[in-house]
Amino acid sequence: MTLLAAVTPEGADSHCPYCALQCAQTLHTTVAEGDVRTVTAAGRDFPTNKGGMCQKGWTSPTLLRATDRLTTPLLHGRPVSWDTALTFVADRLSALRAEHGPASVAVFGGGGLTNEKAYALGKFARTVLATPNIDYNGRFCMASAAAGANRTLGVDRGLPFPLADLGGAQAVLLLGSNLAETMPPAVQHLAGVRAAGGLVVVDPRRSATADLTADDGGLHVQPVPGTDLALLLGLAHIVLAEGFADVAYLDERTTGLDDVRRSLALWWPERTEQVTGVPVATLRRAAFLLANASPSRGGAGAYVLTGRGVEQSTQGTDTVTAAITLALLLGLPGRIGSGYGAITGQGNGQGGREHGQKADQLPGYRSIEDESARAHVAGVWGVDPADLPRTGMPAIELLRSLGTPGGPKALLVHGSNVLVSAPDADRVRERLASLDLLVVCDFLPSETAQLADVVLPVTQWAEEEGTMTSLEGCVIRRRRALPPPPGVRSELEILADLAHRLGSTVRFDTSPAAVFDELARASAGGRADYSGLSHERLDAEPDLFWPVPAGPAPHPGTPRMFLDRFPTPDGRARLIPVDHRGPSEDLRRDAPLFLITGRVLAHYQSGAQTRRVPELVRSAPTPFVELHPLLADRLGIGEGDLVQLDTERGRGVVRARLTDAVRPDTVFMPFHWAGTGSANRLTTDATDPISGMPEFKVCAVDVQRWAGPAEVLDDESLLFPEEVLR
Ligand SMILES: Nc1nc2c(c(=O)[nH]1)N[C@H]1C(S)=C(S)[C@@H](COP(=O)(O)OP(=O)(O)OC[C@H]3O[C@@H](n4cnc5c(=O)[nH]c(N)nc54)[C@H](O)[C@@H]3O)O[C@H]1N2
Ligand SMILES: Nc1nc2c(c(=O)[nH]1)N[C@H]1C(S)=C(S)[C@@H](COP(=O)(O)OP(=O)(O)OC[C@H]3O[C@@H](n4cnc5c(=O)[nH]c(N)nc54)[C@H](O)[C@@H]3O)O[C@H]1N2
Ligand code: SF4
Ligand SMILES: [Mo]
Numbered sequence: 001m002t003l004l005a006a007v008t009p010e011g012a013d014s015h016c017p018y019c020a021l022q023c024a025q026t027l028h029t030t031v032a033e034g035d036v037r038t039v040t041a042a043g044r045d046f047p048t049n050k051g052g053m054c055q056k057g058w059t060s061p062t063l064l065r066a067t068d069r070l071t072t073p074l075l076h077g078r079p080v081s082w083d084t085a086l087t088f089v090a091d092r093l094s095a096l097r098a099e100h101g102p103a104s105v106a107v108f109g110g111g112g113l114t115n116e117k118a119y120a121l122g123k124f125a126r127t128v129l130a131t132p133n134i135d136y137n138g139r140f141c142m143a144s145a146a147a148g149a150n151r152t153l154g155v156d157r158g159l160p161f162p163l164a165d166l167g168g169a170q171a172v173l174l175l176g177s178n179l180a181e182t183m184p185p186a187v188q189h190l191a192g193v194r195a196a197g198g199l200v201v202v203d204p205r206r207s208a209t210a211d212l213t214a215d216d217g218g219l220h221v222q223p224v225p226g227t228d229l230a231l232l233l234g235l236a237h238i239v240l241a242e243g244f245a246d247v248a249y250l251d252e253r254t255t256g257l258d259d260v261r262r263s264l265a266l267w268w269p270e271r272t273e274q275v276t277g278v279p280v281a282t283l284r285r286a287a288f289l290l291a292n293a294s295p296s297r298g299g300a301g302a303y304v305l306t307g308r309g310v311e312q313s314t315q316g317t318d319t320v321t322a323a324i325t326l327a328l329l330l331g332l333p334g335r336i337g338s339g340y341g342a343i344t345g346q347g348n349g350q351g352g353r354e355h356g357q358k359a360d361q362l363p364g365y366r367s368i369e370d371e372s373a374r375a376h377v378a379g380v381w382g383v384d385p386a387d388l389p390r391t392g393m394p395a396i397e398l399l400r401s402l403g404t405p406g407g408p409k410a411l412l413v414h415g416s417n418v419l420v421s422a423p424d425a426d427r428v429r430e431r432l433a434s435l436d437l438l439v440v441c442d443f444l445p446s447e448t449a450q451l452a453d454v455v456l457p458v459t460q461w462a463e464e465e466g467t468m469t470s471l472e473g474c475v476i477r478r479r480r481a482l483p484p485p486p487g488v489r490s491e492l493e494i495l496a497d498l499a500h501r502l503g504s505t506v507r508f509d510t511s512p513a514a515v516f517d518e519l520a521r522a523s524a525g526g527r528a529d530y531s532g533l534s535h536e537r538l539d540a541e542p543d544l545f546w547p548v549p550a551g552p553a554p555h556p557g558t559p560r561m562f563l564d565r566f567p568t569p570d571g572r573a574r575l576i577p578v579d580h581r582g583p584s585e586d587l588r589r590d591a592p593l594f595l596i597t598g599r600v601l602a603h604y605q606s607g608a609q610t611r612r613v614p615e616l617v618r619s620a621p622t623p624f625v626e627l628h629p630l631l632a633d634r635l636g637i638g639e640g641d642l643v644q645l646d647t648e649r650g651r652g653v654v655r656a657r658l659t660d661a662v663r664p665d666t667v668f669m670p671f672h673w674a675g676t677g678s679a680n681r682l683t684t685d686a687t688d689p690i691s692g693m694p695e696f697k698v699c700a701v702d703v704q705r706w707a708g709p710a711e712v713l714d715d716e717s718l719l720f721p722e723e724v725l726r
Contacts, residue, residue, distance in 0.1 A: 012481035013044060016057040017112075017461035018604050020158070020344040020471035021183040023049035023057050027462055027481035037482050039064055039462060047164045047543070048470065052185035055616060056604055062613045063444070063460065064482070070443055070457035071487040082489065089454055090501035092437045093129070096409050102130040102389070106398055106408035109136035109357035110415025111346030114466030114478060115530075116515040117491045118348065119363055119522070120508065121414055122356025124495045127383055128504040132392035133408055135359040137416040138352050139395035143691035144311040145342030146353060148320025152576060153333060154568035155527050156353070156365070157546070158344035159472040160333070160561035163189055168337050170300035171198035171293030173286065175228055175323060176309020176697070177343050180208035181601040187212070194218060196300070198293055200286050202228060203309055204596060205626070205668055206661035219286055223276040225594040225666055226583035226698040228310040231283075232322035233580060234272025237264045238287035239329050246296035246331025253566070254328055256575035263577035275580065294330040294338065301337035302330060308345065309598065312696040316688045318578035328573055334562030344471040346605075351469030354528035355519055359392040363519060364526020373526070380522040381506060394692030396423070396685050403434025410437035414491060417446040417606035420674045423683040423694045424649045441491055446608035447674045458491050459484040465512040467538060473545045473558075475530065477538050524550060527567065583698040584686035587665075591647060591700035593631070594666040597679045598697075603672035611672070620670075623654045623677025627703070628664040632656060635703060642706035645669070647699055650681035653706050667703055671696070 011026035024046030030038050039061035043053040063069075073085035080088075096104045107125045109118060118136075125134035146156040153160070166172060166189040179186050190212065193199050197217030201210040210220040223231050239245055240261060250257050269280040293299035304327040310319045320342065327333055327340035344350045355363045366373035368391055378385035393401060399422055401407035411432070422428045432438055432451050440452040443460045463484040469475050484490075492515060496508035509515045513535040524531035531550035538544065544557035565571035587594065602619035603610040610616045625643055627635075637643055637656050645652045645667070653676045654669065662668050671679035684699045 011042070012479045014462065014479045014481060015468060015476055016041070016053060016347070017060050018056050018347055019183055020346055020349045021048055021186055022347060022468055022470040022476055023053045023185055025053060025057060025060075027061070029482045037064075039481060047162060048472070049185040050188060052188065054184040055602060055619065056610060059613045059615050061462065063609055064462055066444060066612050068445055068612070069485065070445060070449070070455060071485050072457060074452075074455040076453060085454055085456060086494075086497055086501060089437070089439055090498060093410060094502060096436060097129070100409060103133055104408055105129050105131050105410045105412070106133035106402070107131065108395070108398070108411060108413045108416055108418065109134065109352070111136065111138040111141060111349040111352035113348060113352060113357075113415045113491070114464070114468060114512070115348065115351040115355055115475075115519060116466045116512045117414070118352045118357045119355040119519040120492055120495050120515055122361075122363065123381060123506070124499060124508070126356070126388050127381055127506045128499045128502050130387065130389055132359070132389035133398055134357055134392055135395040135398050136352065136357045137395065137418070137421065138346070138349060138358065139692050140312070140421060140694060140696065141308065141345045142342065142349050142353055143394075143693040144313070144316025144688055145306060145320050147317040147691040148324060149342065152321055152324045152328075152574050153340075153562065154566045154573070155561065157473040157528075157561060158350055159341035161339050161341065161472070162474075162545070162559050163472050165337060165339075166190060166303060167192050168301055169193045169198065169293065169303050170196045171200065171289045171302040173200045173202070173290055173302075173304045174209065175202040175232075175304070175306045176311065177305060177307025178203065178207040178209045178309070178598060179307075179343070180212060182307075182345070182599055183343070184601065198289055200289060202231065204594075204663050204666050219282065219289065221278055221282055221286060222663060223278050224663075225596050226313060227276040227580070228313075229315050229319040229322055229578065230267065230272055230275040230580040231278060232319065232326055233264060233267040234269060234276065234283050235287045235290070236322065236326045236329055237267040237272070238269060238284060239291060239326065240264055242287070242291070244287070244291035244294070244297065245329045246294065249296065249331030250329065253334065254573045254575050255570070256577075259577045260325055260575040263579065290330060294332065295335055296331045302332055303338060304332065304340045306342050309697060311342070312693060313698065314584045314686050314688050314695045315581055316693045317690040321576050321578050325575055328575055333573060334566065336560060336563070348468040350471060350473060351467070351475070354469070355523070359394050359398075362522075364523030364530070365528040366526045376525065377522050380518065383506060394687075396687050396692060396694050399428055399431055400685070402431040409435060411435055411439070413438070413440045413448060413452075415441075417448045417608045419448040419451065420446075420606035420608070420678060420680060421671065422685075423680050423696060424685040425678055425680040426650045427685070441494065442608075443488070444608055444612065446606065456494055457488045458494070459488055463488075464490055465535070467516060467535070469546070475533060475538060475544055475546060475548075476542060477535065520550075584695050585684055585698070585700040587700050591702045593701050593703055595645065595647065595682060595699050595701035596666055596668050596697055597671050597683060598668065600670045600672065603670065605672065607672035607674070620672075623670070623673035624657045625654050625703070626657050626659050626662050626668040628660055628662050629658050630664045631667075632658050635705060637705050642710065644704050644706045645682055646702045647682040647684070649684065652676055652678060652682050653708075667701065
């Protein structure tokens with residue numbers, strides 16, 4: 001094929017469609033003969049990625065041409081017109097609402113949606129459907145970090161400082177994050193701390209990130225799974241006992257020290273060692289590294305950072321609280337060059353949790369129970385505040401209630417593949433199947449879309465305009481590089497159309513810039529205030545961090561928070577005592593091992609996208625479980641053997657990968673696959689009582705050699721058929 005013309009010779013400056021690092025990329029579109037567009041993505045210089053991208057970013061344009069791209073609405077699996085599909089949906093929704101009330105319709109959103117879509121979805125649920133029941137997959141991701149930061153620091157912005165600030169640190173305590181595989185370009189910001197010998201990684205597995213500590217004097221701490229809270233309490237105990245606490249800072253900037261001091265007294269090092277399995281000497285070394293790097297002791301700066309490894313736990317909020325307590329004791333938050341942060345995961349995991357798709361939330365990170373917030377947002381929407389619903393069910397409770405007596409009978413899904421990514425997947429399948437109506441918006445036939453009564457095909461990243469908010473609270477522009485394929489609609493159009501068909505008089509704009517302007521107004525005065533922003537301003541100033549309130553002069557944005565005060569009523573951070581309870585499931589005779597779950601570099605989340613990219617499939621073709629060679633030997637399992645895993649929820653069959661990177665009492669399984677390779681058919685849906693976060697990271701499992709037929713590997717959707725992979 002000869003290239004006829006370059007549609008955008010200079011390229012469209014955008015950002016990667018996948019994770020929260022939101023690596024800057026330039027998309028070049030060329031049109032070949034026959035109008036077949038080819039898009040390539042090149043890394044672009046930006047403070048977070050400095051021109052770098054991971055394998056997923058480089059290959060991201062592949063999905064624009066996926067052979068099974070959805071381009072027509074489907075009704076019970078058959079292609080239909082948009083009018084037929086939307087009429088069907090509107091009629092069914094109206095009938096259910098008339099018979100069972102507005103709460104019988106539920107909405108499930110996603111942290112990959114742009115700010116504009118997330119905002120429109122929340123508004124649609126609260127005004128058109130008038131249902132309290134909207135929640136989203138961020139409940140699986142950032143809920144514990146959010147709850148922990150809100151109650152201590154007064155606000156939840158994952159990193160309250162630019163990522164590049166890490167570059168000057170002397171110590172970084174990284175708890176339950178495998179950055180080297182989940183955000184590879186971010187590792188360059190750890191060069192300084194690695195050179196200083198100050199990187200401490202806490203992970204029951206010697207992950208690629210833990211490996212970074214091997215040669216440079218850093219420290220890998222390998223606790224018993226699910227004991228991070230005890231570990232943090234033990235570290236805080238040492239900080240107090242050794243007199244490392246920043247007394248002046250605690251006095252001036254915090255409240256609650258006395259209670260916390262009393263509760264920490266119980267976590268002396270030997271007791272901490274007993275619970276966590278981490279030797280006292282290691283605990284002391286970690287505490288000394290952090291303390292010596294702290295500003296009050298003349299260090300160059302220290303950070304405490306958490307990832308999903310410690311947050312996806314029934315004690316996730318308390319664990320985050322303890323991590324923040326440790327940081328506060330050392331006087332880190334609100335000091336330039338030090339701090340606490342949670343590493344947000346999804347592309348718009350940050351913005352997605354600010355603008356109203358969370359069950360208890362209105363735009364601008366406002367509480368839906370706050371009367372003045374209701375009045376303000378209702379004013380922007382042109383509705384009566386009294387008509388806005390109250391708090392709905394958090395994600396797991398919502399999924400469990402689907403199709404039960406009194407529970408929702410219809411579910412609209414936007415941007416999540418719950419059948420693969422939610423815990424206890426067999427039960428999720430059962431609940432989804434019991435619905436009267438399942439509507440899925442997606443651009444690919446995900447496993448969840450394949451169960452839907454109605455599938456609506458939507459635009460994807462390079463085909464649309466919008467904004468995303470990165471892991472550091474920087475609001476960035478996603479730009480359109482090529483038109484969507486014929487037949488596809490944006491979610492803004494779909495919601496506006498459905499609002500109209502459902503007889504609503506509330507205005508739904510379809511232009512992303514107009515929706516953003518409305519979002520900005522709705523957020524004014526809220527915790528996440530975007531009112532000083534517009535697409536136009538963001539195009540000119542690509543490095544604005546919220547809050548950016550409107551004012552007589554343009555606000556410069558807030559790259560670093562808490563420098564003067566914390567956004568709590570008295571301006572001080574709160575030290576809150578917490579205690580370790582342990583995971584929801586203990587080891588048992590019939591489930592004697594810990595199952596921990598997580599990610600690999602090549603795949604993203606439920607794999608709906610990356611399992612369709614040939615280069616990525618070649619890197620990580622099949623589901624697997626990591627076993628320590630000692631354990632494998634005891635179980636008679638060899639490298640590559642099929643292994644059966646059983647928990648109280650279900651069974652999985654995958655290949656064994658032998659590695660001494662996992663503890664001998666623990667097996668590790670990534671969750672990117674469906675069918676018999678699905679980790680979430682095994683996981684528990686027990687949740688954190690405060691955040692609603694499920695305990696993805698730890699459950700009890702039995703592992704054996706698979707004695708059944710090898711054909712199990714052809715079963716279900718372990719792999720996509722070759723023709724889809726091109
Ligand atoms: N390649 C890739 N990158 C991604 C994603 C992806 O799917 N694939 N998803 C994005 C999203 S949404 C997210 S949330 C982030 C997640 O990013 P991370 O938090 O880095 O990812 P995980 O692999 O889920 O978990 C991190 C580590 O937690 C460890 N872990 C398991 N149990 C425990 C425990 O009890 N204690 C401790 N301390 N650690 C434990 C695991 O061994 C794992 O190495 O990644 C983002 N980036
Ligand atoms: N066992 C275990 N399970 C986990 C985790 C774990 O560590 N262990 N991690 C959890 C975490 S942190 C997360 S974030 C979840 C994520 O898991 P999911 O919520 O399933 O996220 P994705 O796999 O990204 O699914 C997104 C779906 O939405 C589609 N999509 C992408 N963009 C858009 C859009 O703009 N509009 C619409 N309508 N669709 C879109 C994609 O094609 C895909 O089908 O998984 C959770 N599940
Ligand atoms: S690190 Fe995240 S944002 Fe960057 S290229 Fe990879 S997936 Fe995309
Ligand atoms: Mo996530």
